[in-house]
Amino acid sequence: MEQSKTTDRDHASLESLLLNIKDENSFHELYILLKAPIYGYSLTILKNQEDALDNVQDVFITLYNQIDSYQEGTKPMNWIFTITKNKALSKIRKRKNTIELEDNTFSFSNEEDQLFFKVLMEQLKEEERTIILLHLLWGFKHREIAEILDSKVSTILSKYNRAIKKLKEMGASK
Amino acid sequence: MKDLEIKNQIYRVFDEQVPDEFQKILSKSKEEERKKYMEKRTKKQGWLWKFAIAFLFLFMLGGGFYTYQRNYLVDSTIDIDVNPSIELQVNKKEKIVKWQALNDDAKEILKDMDFKGVDIDIALNAIIGSMVTKGYLDDLSNSILISVDNNDTKKAEELRQKLVAKIDTLLNNDKIEGSVLSQTLSTSKEAESLAQKYHISLGKAELILDVVKNNSLLKIEDLVNLSINEINVLTQGKENSLTTVEKKGTASTKAYIGEEKAKSIALTHAGVKNPSNLEVEFDTEDGLILYEVEFNDKDYEYDYEINALTGDIITSYKEKDNDHQSSNSNNANFISSEKAKEIALNHAGVKNPSNLEVELDREDQEYSVDFKYNGYEYDYEINAITGKIIKSEKEKDNDNQSSNNNANFISSEKAKEIALNHAGVKNPSNLEVELDREDQEYSVDFKYNGYEYDYEINAVTGKIIKSEKEKDND
Numbered sequence: 001m002e003q004s005k006t007t008d009r010d011h012a013s014l015e016s017l018l019l020n021i022k023d024e025n026s027f028h029e030l031y032i033l034l035k036a037p038i039y040g041y042s043l044t045i046l047k048n049q050e051d052a053l054d055n056v057q058d059v060f061i062t063l064y065n066q067i068d069s070y071q072e073g074t075k076p077m078n079w080i081f082t083i084t085k086n087k088a089l090s091k092i093r094k095r096k097n098t099i100e101l102e103d104n105t106f107s108f109s110n111e112e113d114q115l116f117f118k119v120l121m122e123q124l125k126e127e128e129r130t131i132i133l134l135h136l137l138w139g140f141k142h143r144e145i146a147e148i149l150d151s152k153v154s155t156i157l158s159k160y161n162r163a164i165k166k167l168k169e170m171g172a173s174k
Numbered sequence: 175m176k177d178l179e180i181k182n183q184i185y186r187v188f189d190e191q192v193p194d195e196f197q198k199i200l201s202k203s204k205e206e207e208r209k210k211y212m213e214k215r216t217k218k219q220g221w222l223w224k225f226a227i228a229f230l231f232l233f234m235l236g237g238g239f240y241t242y243q244r245n246y247l248v249d250s251t252i253d254i255d256v257n258p259s260i261e262l263q264v265n266k267k268e269k270i271v272k273w274q275a276l277n278d279d280a281k282e283i284l285k286d287m288d289f290k291g292v293d294i295d296i297a298l299n300a301i302i303g304s305m306v307t308k309g310y311l312d313d314l315s316n317s318i319l320i321s322v323d324n325n326d327t328k329k330a331e332e333l334r335q336k337l338v339a340k341i342d343t344l345l346n347n348d349k350i351e352g353s354v355l356s357q358t359l360s361t362s363k364e365a366e367s368l369a370q371k372y373h374i375s376l377g378k379a380e381l382i383l384d385v386v387k388n389n390s391l392l393k394i395e396d397l398v399n400l401s402i403n404e405i406n407v408l409t410q411g412k413e414n415s416l417t418t419v420e421k422k423g424t425a426s427t428k429a430y431i432g433e434e435k436a437k438s439i440a441l442t443h444a445g446v447k448n449p450s451n452l453e454v455e456f457d458t459e460d461g462l463i464l465y466e467v468e469f470n471d472k473d474y475e476y477d478y479e480i481n482a483l484t485g486d487i488i489t490s491y492k493e494k495d496n497d498h499q500s501s502n503s504n505n506a507n508f509i510s511s512e513k514a515k516e517i518a519l520n521h522a523g524v525k526n527p528s529n530l531e532v533e534l535d536r537e538d539q540e541y542s543v544d545f546k547y548n549g550y551e552y553d554y555e556i557n558a559i560t561g562k563i564i565k566s567e568k569e570k571d572n573d574n575q576s577s578n579n580n581a582n583f584i585s586s587e588k589a590k591e592i593a594l595n596h597a598g599v600k601n602p603s604n605l606e607v608e609l610d611r612e613d614q615e616y617s618v619d620f621k622y623n624g625y626e627y628d629y630e631i632n633a634v635t636g637k638i639i640k641s642e643k644e645k646d647n648d
Contacts, residue, residue, distance in 0.1 A: 036189035064203035
């Protein structure tokens, strides 16, 4: 079955879910929509499965309790992204040891996904991976990604294309 | 591989790594919210006092302090609980300074209300009126809890009496024979932490502590999610079941099937005609109100738990009667049937099974524990002395071949009955009953006497999730 994704939703419908976050159904819908993007980005920064899952939890608790600080009419995904990034960075600051991605054990429903994930996490450079996630998981436009990463749109575009090419060459079995 | 496929695959590989922990996150979020609220409440009070002390001198000089304090300072805090929980803060003139919904039901009640500077009497009138219109207070659920908090205990008591009398009048006007529970609050640490933990009002927390203190069989976690009427029902007919809480009137049990019906359901199931020591009492478990029916027949002791709303048998125990045992039996060494049930459920990882049956075979010193859950039938044999599992079986339940656990759903007829009973309607028009299997809910809609009714009913427990009544516009 086709999953429902953040990238399929417009700002208005996401915003209305966000503003109704105290309603259990809205909160649940947000959770289902956002858990993949928040986890994906957290994992890219934290490089540790457990910490990334922790971050997902912290982000949702913060969304629920800080909703008053969201300004209506601004972009909901930008606000959620800022919270996700700040929470993850503060986890890194509290860390004593550096962590390697290889220490994790990830499980997948099929080998194809496993290979794809390996390429995504190990073969792409961190910046390439970030751009891919922000565009495909978070639904940010290349222009917005350029702003977030403080870079030029042309640079972002060429890095994005290079990353997609790598994924297609190495991660695709078909 | 197309870009869209890459997008789908990225989504999938991350999504499947995050287990659905929504319920955990929801409860942590609410806990955090409650914590924040309590901090704000104490901080604000603390700040106000410091403010008052710091400026006391200046105001005294100007003669303005008295007026200031009377108009803006919070003098009493009043919690109103039905199922909606509302907190009002009033100044010395008993005008509202602040009002707050403590749960979702209360948000619905307070929706567009603005109480700033309004007299407590008028606010109460509006709140009770809204609760009656929205169906939170009626013949089937007639209990309300009022809790007054004021540092001056004499004032608190005076205000409590005044509010109880006022609510009594308001309910009488609506032709509801109410049951008003009331108390003055002496903020205890225990109640505060309970209120924080379960996101309930301080007033409800104090009530629960009072109930549990006097009824050792009731557990805090079973009471926190119940409405005031349900808690009130549980204390019914038990002497001294409340000590610090004053009670006026009787809790309504009209929504329930009644003791006689509960008895006959249990006796029919047990195949017993002439029981001895037959006793019926209200009890609660997993958010349900139950009739607990106990009796003896021949050499057996029976214990039934019956859903008070639907008449479904939740649990049935049958055990060789201890009193009839020969003197050399080693009863004392047997684990309790409750323990046997726990061992089986823990092993199965099941929390709320249906059709649970526990039976003790004294001769073989074994408990047999059977239950159904999620389309499976479980069958356990447990050593009655050691608690060791001798046999455990799990198989597809043949009674319901479909993947859904239909057997656990109440019938659509029953759902209709629950809605009509609640609405006090006998012959509605345009009646529609629909079962949403995925959400495990019945929706029951009908029209009557120029009104449109809209009910959502939990298809497993029979509990009313939502009830709406509005003028029919067609």
